[in-house]
Amino acid sequence: MFLSQLKLTNFRMFEDLQFDLPTGPIIILGNNGQGKTSILESIYLLAISRAFRAENEREVVNWKTIDSPNPTIVDAVVHGLEGRTRVIIGYHILKKEEVKQNFTPTTDHFSVKKEIRVGGVKRNASSLIGFVTAVLFSAQDINLVLGPPSTRRKFLDILISQSNRKYFRTLQKYQRGLKQRNSILRAIKNGTSQYGELEFWDDLLITEGLTLMFQRMEVLSRIGVDASNFLWELTNNNENLSVVYHPTIKLGDTINDTREVFRNILLQSRQRDIQVGTTQFGPHKDDFELSVNNSDMRLFSSRGQARTIALALRLAEASHISSPQSEPLILLDDILSELDKQRRQKILTTIAQYKQLIITTTNLTDFEDSFLKRSNIFGVHQGKITPYQHDVEGFH
Structure with a gap:
């Protein structure tokens, strides 16, 4: 291209x-x-x-x-x-x-x-x-390592969406459903809605959210290997990178295995969700860990080291998006x-x-x-x- x-x-x-x-x-x-x-x-x-x-x-x-x-x-x-x-x-x-x-x-x-x-x-x-x-390398990429989880989620969502349009549409559905559920949570707290109104949106978040999480887990496992190889080369075989997905719920072997787990978590956290007015569990709260030689780089990375890890992630992104027909x-x-x-x-x-x-x-x-x-x-x-x-x- x-x-x-x-x-x-x-x-x-x-x-x-x-x-x-x-x-x-x-x-x-x-x-x-x-x-x-x-x-x-x-x-x-x-x-x-x-x-x-x-x-x-x-x-x-x-x-x-x-x-x-x-x-x-x-x-x-x-x-x-x-x-x-x-x-x-x-x-x-x-x-x-x-x-x-x-x-x-x-x-x-x-x-x-x-x-x-x-x-x-x-x-x-x-x-x-x-x-x-397209893949954009910028000075702000240091936040992929040192920044908040939202920065890493955005990186992952853009990466997957560019190679899988269906993922992007699922993400849009989930975000719209999340907005509606949060609105109902606040309305329940104010006494203008009832608990039963959450059921439809709970079902939507479970269906679309699990699709997102399983797709993220699969893609992250692949780009983690590529990013590790790139960092190994960039650091003259000195730094071994591990990339581990941290969803907010424990995923089973399949989406069906995890559906009831997610539902139970939403039910258990419902009162807390109502109090704070937002949904506390789901892919909108996910993160992934970046460790080098068994040290969590989100906590212990120098700025120079963080820049190099970010470069490795971007190179892995480019490799993932590429295909024999297009790049x-x-x-x-x-x-x-x-x-x-x-x-x-x-x-x-x-x-x-x-x-x-x-x-x-x-x-x-x-x-x-x-x-x-x-x-x-x-x-x-x-x-x-x-x-x-x-x-x-x-x-x-």
Whole structure:
């Protein structure tokens, strides 16, 4: 899989960006604040249907252009299993108020409606997932090790969803059911609902939740082996990684074996759930343990060690998503400067096998000359991207 064209209209800082992408390694060079990460964000948006840096989707709108008749658009030409296909994600402003001087993209002056088109046909997010596949390496990946369980769950959900669209639809059903159950729990506490209203949602959470947990357990066992092998190579055969799934309920051999176990836990925790207004057990509370040489890295990892483990997890993710027919886009967001020379070289050697990889950086000294010679280098400056020239102002 690869992209041949990318056009951004009123996306983040870009009012009108047009980028023709070659295959092979692509290096995007630029100073901080020039939009390098926004380009990767727009590409990753095509894969997961959400902007990974935005808490609210209106944040991707270039707020300086909200009076423009042109919506915010990510427009890409994708080459994959279905041949050459145009994928468009647009954000239409639904309402806006007078913009004040202290306006920021996170205020409530407007809202947006997202529209997805694949090959000219309207699609929803669940049908887009898996059409474009991508793996993003970023500095925030350190939170896969040191961050909260929610970060690791999100990693696992995105990984599985990109290779199994049915999993994503199950996840959506579970999340909607969880929201409804939590609403009823709060209503029971307030005296406006009855216990019997929980039964339907308990059944839904059991059915969809167990499907998620068993799928997570299976996939995590496979990527755990790959991640362990990658970490072994990255650390010169010094660190042995173990990845262990920790669901909030004890899983049996099959879903049917575990159904009553889950039901009993929901019944036993019902009073506590009502008191706190949320469901305490289920896949939304899962975690997985990362241990190196029998030490839990969530508790005892240094930042350097955590970065390396996160790299191993991302490499395992790319390996899992790949197939003989297709492979993901590889996106590296300015992470090489944080690695020593040996690990940089190993990472670049490993990802060089992929058809298209896009790497952002503030300088070229992190790359070997041999890698630079076979890379296409572009400079991004003040909202424009051009083939890199050493004498261009702003790229010294």
